[in-house]
Amino acid sequence: MRRNRPGRGRVRTAVACAATAAVLGPLIWLWQASLLPSAYSVMDMGYADYGGGPQGSHGSHSTGGAAAHSTGGAAAHHGARPTGGAAAHHGGRDVTELVADADRPADVTVTVVARKQRFRLASGRAFDGYTLNGQSPGPVIKAVQGQLVQVRLVNESVPGGITLHWHGVDVPNAADGVAGVTQDAVGIGKEFTYRFVADRAGTFWYHSHQMSHEQVRGGLLGALVVAPGSKEQAKDVVALVHLYGGVRTVNGREGDLHVEAAPGARTRVRVINTEYGVMPAWVSGAPYRLVAVDGTEVSGPAPVRDQAVAVAAGGRADLEVTMPADGSPVRIHLGGPAGVVLGSTSYDAPPVPRPAATLDPLTYGTRAPLGFDPAEADRRFDYDVGRRPGFLDGVPGVWWTINGHLYPDVPMFHVSEGDVVRMRISNNSGEAHPMHLHGHHAVVLTRDGVAATGSPWWVDSLEVGIGQTYEIAFVADNPGVWMDHCHNLPHASEGLTAHLMYEGVTTRFTVGGPAGNKPE
Template identity: 55%
Template sequence: MRRWRGRLIALGVTLAVLVPLAYLWATSLVPNNYSPMDMGYADYGGGPSMTMPMGDHMHHGDTSVADLTGPKTGKPDVAVTLIARKQKFTLPSGETVDGFTLNGSSPGPLIQAKQGDLVEVTLVNESVPDGATLHWHGIDVPNAEDGVAGVTQDAVSVGGKHVYRFKAEQQGTYWYHSHQVSSEEVRDGLFGTIVIGGAQDDVIAAIHTYDGKRTINGRTGEQRLDVAAGKKIRVRVINTDNTLVRTGLVGAEYKVVAVDGREIHGPTAASAAFPLAAGARVDLEAVVPATQALKLEAGTVSMILGEGDQPGSLPSATVDLLTYGTPAPLGLDPAKADRHFEYKIGRTAGFLDGVPGLWWTINGHKFPDVPMFMVAEGDVVVMTISNSSGQAHPMHLHGHHAVVLSRNGLAASGSPWWIDTLEVGDKESYEIAFAADNPGVWMDHCHNLPHASEGLMTHLAYEGVSTPYRVGGDSHNQPE
């Protein structure tokens, strides 16, 4: 009798453990075919709720993402065809990589346009097995041109093509990359750079790590460019990796003249390092000295500019954009914001799509039960992004630039600090503001791309806009 009682107790204990685990496992499963509009719950940020509720009814909004295109007619000023391949390729510095290319190389071709140009890019997928897209990182294109599989288009399958058309209205330094299985495809080479309104002799420096080897423009180690002493140069630095890079110029003082494609107001001379978030860009301006060369440093790689002696290394101090430069009008009034959102990043143990682990959370919720930030066109939006997850996160909002208002409660006092990608360190909190002036359904995610694939992503959706595209399904869309 005692033996049976013991077995019953053991069975009860086992069921008490397994039943809740089975429930948590089952409720964590993500459908293999769903609309982004069905994710999570609507967050209206204290503003009025929309005429269309979330869920199935949202699919009947007045405007489809597919209709929010760039110019459909007109001869392009810049026309480029990019052929995506899975292949082994050789870096300019000689190392072999088994990954992805665009027109046979990685990084892919530099696209240059003048402000106001009509840009047309045709993506042809020759052999990328999971499909591919092109996202124009930092360029606030019309929503249908944003290149996010399952949200703004279907992934381009092998043998297919997709045409992107947009006006190059924003001068600055940008980059493009796949937004389909992006944690793998970007890592393995499916990206390139795009500059709008730049000079022909500007220096482009795309930082990327292939198979553990950090490169600048695909070159490991040290490289040298012949630049005459006394010449003023603009170095456009792009961080295409998943983590922050300490970069900057050594050998002479420099100015931070633009961040994320936006000019800095009243830049001053600096000699400290610049903390460049994953996905972010910074433009540095300096005069090549007569006595020594300039050096762009990015950890284990560097670019020597000029023929003089090589300078030293970056100092430990860093440029702080919260106070750098001088104030200027914002063009919006955060004090009269229509909506206030909280974006709280955390981490919790549990299941995600049936897999146990430690997973990122947004406002206490695991993907896909995360907030959908709802706005109406014309709104002024204030968002507070806070991080208690134990790791830093470079947060990227598609389709918009936001201005930093404060960090950890300290108000910004320098130049307006406009960003599309913001490094939010652990235990940090930022208040940002932006104008809801680009209708669509926009991703808002961590640009440490494995973090996005682990659930640190949600969307900003406009009133009356819905998407016909689906995640998963026959097109196998995986936007991460």
């Protein structure tokens, strides 16, 4: 019988240990490198991307000496870590200075009190979640274009703190309501006041941006409508769609919302999709016009029949209907059998299947001036969404990537005030993403290389489907530090978040820290 030599056994053990170390060593390093500090500034995230423009004073402060990328992050840069509390050495204007005129009195004043409680929807169903002034959705806030809106938020009992973000409203940065970026989360017993001029007429909404993937679903949201300065001729209907525990509601009501509309009357239905995926909306009983997208009027909207409108997550679509002269009802379908039924003598308008065709905003309407030339862009960025295995704050999984990088090693898009900016958004992740840039509206230039030919398609929430590529453009005319993230909010919490940062602007706030800021 052959005996194992002691030396040979030791060699095998050493080889096995070396093999184990070769496998586990990189994994341990990746795990360790992914851990986030207890508090960090978003200004210290990832690497600076100047989009081919000048490198400003912020460049020397990029985390870990991150290299500047001039073409949207094409060159690799890895290992950048947030160091926390770095805002103090950046200098420049703090986001708290970017406010509406402090001496101007408010035209619209609202107080909302947030609570964690069991409440009843308008339909009567009980739900455990969050309320604003004892209800969810919260009160509809209404203003006229040009008015200064002041909203006092009081947190009575929401654990973990809250904020209010004004989705689609290009507010001053201090009023953007993002915990850890523009303010601290408002803890129980505390309050915060938001002030902004409603300078764009349109349909908007508001929601918490503290643990938003939990708090928005739980009911911390509401509609904001800004009417034009001229008298609005059409009847106005808000249709905010939200799921409570999987139950689809319109303005908190299960089933149909019945609205009286006289024969021949024009009615504008302001559709707000607060959910995480695209929602089709279509009309039966009369033609309709798509008169606004994301709070911007459509140029030359033509009558539409037998086509649905795809409303992105977080997006809005204003549908205008002229009621039939014979008094028959009209149904606006909102992603399913429930919807808005307009009528006078009858609301008997049964659901009809979704049309096979979908209206294409790329070609709908008539051309109109943009007010700037996208061909003369000062900055050009790439925002390429992907997915790969790795660690996110020490947790293994298959996570979203931006330009091939896992959060927080993601681009910080640097701009200067007045820049014309072009951004190419590509989705190679295998799942659709509704992309939302705070503080700005962008115009869609191309989709998959096909140029827009209809009305300027202005968006703040853009559904980027699997394999799609969009080119958008905007003018950097609202200084601040702005989130640019997926509005499927669980995706944002899983790392699909970047920021747009203006030269000369800093933030004192940190993610984490004593305030427990958790923007997603």
